[in-house]
Amino acid sequence: MYPLGLRLDGRRVLVVGGGAVASRRVPALLAAGADVLLVSPELTPALQSHADAGRIRWEPRRFRPADVDGCWLVQTAVDDPAAAAEVTAAAEERRVFCVRADDRDAATAWTPAVTRHGAVTAAVLGGGDPRLAAAVRDAVADGLASGALLPETVPGHALRGRVALVGGGPGDPELITVKGRRLLGLADVVVADRLVPGLLLDELRPEVELVDAAKIPYGPARAQEEINRIIVDRALAGAFVVRLKGGDPYVFGRGGEELIACAAAGVPVDVVPGVTSSIAAPALAGIPVTHRGVAHEFTVVSGHIPPDDPASLVDWPALARMRGTLVILMGLKNLPAIAATLLDHGRGPATPAAIVQEASTGAQRVLRSTLGAVTEAALAFRPPAVVVIGEVVGVLEKKPGEDVEEP
Structure with a gap:
């Protein structure tokens, strides 16, 4: 085989077939900028969405040899050998390379693993x-x-002087996004929260400067100012800085404050969303935050300030009147006051409630209770923990082998 990279931007590519194979190939062609003509009597829903959005041109019929005219490449994605051979013959006659999903030996081009x-x-x-x-x-x-396959001159190359706010997910290192992991591998400096997946830090290149944000002194406000200063100073010095956070940078992660600090200093910022524990923790405990016929809404709130504190921005009485799911982050300490407020304003004591501690890690614990009893049960739990209140807590059956504690 002679390997070659095709520049397909604006060039016609014919795809014959509208099934699963075509569904896999078309997105990559579109990402390359190809002008995709798809010929097939029927389409998968995924391909239909591309056609409806105008990203591909669909001809709802069988293949005709003239379809190859003007094309630079042909992808045959049918499982009928006779039909595929007809496409191959038409492409061969016009000297157009043809990929065959059904018979690679009959093809004039192969699709590599990418x-x-x-x-x-x-x-x-x-x-x-x-x-x-x-x-x-x-x-x-x-x-x-x-970063093991990248030469020392590559990390941070085009990213020097930039900052990436990266969400690391709820704790399992495999739950970081692909882009987040890629940028982490390119970082010159990593500023990490205490809740980031520790194994991600173990994979950093030896020369990467790791700043443990949890060990920065002063109070919360001063500590955040110091984090902002470190991020900006390192970027202005020419480093590529990754600010790695647990969960998502913008879900109670102060990512907005860090972006504002960078913008004020003229430092470009890329934001990489992360899997937030507000959804992941319940899911990993077998609790969907929404469920058809049970909950059409879910609300995520911070519980780090008690309901009666003037500094609280949460309308707890309004939340008590809602029927949907309530997810509380950083609320374990103030759970007695939160539960009492919800009960006082209309939530029933029998409302299902759950606590999920250290979700996605080997230390994960799950407790199912009720709003009236969860406060006492919470005494045996420690942060980080997510509290879920609503009928969704019991909507799914207990998963086989799941370690679930009952009050």
């Missing part, structure tokens, strides 16, 4: 063995993500 890492695209051909190609591709992807 991984993308920023500006790097790695394509692997396995000599006709797709499993081998995928295995090597995955190993390359891991090496790029960890």
Whole structure:
């Protein structure tokens, strides 16, 4: 095989077939800027959405040889050998390369196993063995993500002088986004919260400066000012700084304050959303925050300030009157006051409630209770923990093998 990178921006690519294989191939063609013509009597819902949005042109019929005219590449995604052979013959006659999903030996081009890492695209051909190609591709992807395959001159190259606010997810290192992990592998400086997945920090390159934000002195306000100063100063000195946070940067993560500080100093910022524990923790405990016929809404609030404190911005009486799911972050300490306020303003004591401690980690604990009894049960739990209140707590059956505590 002769490997080659095709520049398809604005060039016509014909896809024949509207099934699962086409659903896999079309997004990559669109990402490359290709002008996609898809010919098939029927489409999968995913392909139909592309057609409805005008991203592809769909001809709802069988293939005609003239469809190849003007095309730079043909992707045959049908499982009918006779139909595929007709497409191959038409492409061969017009000297257009043709990929065959059903028979690689009859094709004039192969689709490699691909991984993308920023500006790097790695394509692997396995000599006709797709499993081998995928295995090597995955190993390359891991090496790029960890920085092991990047030369020392690459990390931070085009990103020097920039800051990325990256959400690390609820605790499991595999729950960080692909982009977040990629940027972490390119970082010169990492400023990390105490709740970030520790294994992600263990994968940093030896020369990366790690700033433990949890150990910055002063009170909360002064500590945040110091974090802002460190981020800005390191970026202005030419480093690529990743501000790594547990969960999502903008869900009670002060990411907005850090972005404002960077903007004031003229430092460009990229924001990488993370999996927030407000949704992930209940999900990992077998609790959907919404469920058809049970909850059509969910509200996420911070419980770090008690309801009767003048500094609280939460309308607790209004939340008590709502029928949906209430998710409380950082509320374990003030849970007695929160529960009492909700009960005083209309939530029933029998309303299901749950506590999920250290979700997605080996220390995860789950307790199901009721609003009237959860306060006493919470004494055995410690932060970080998420409290869920609402009928969704009991809507799913207990998962086999799940360690669930009852009051």
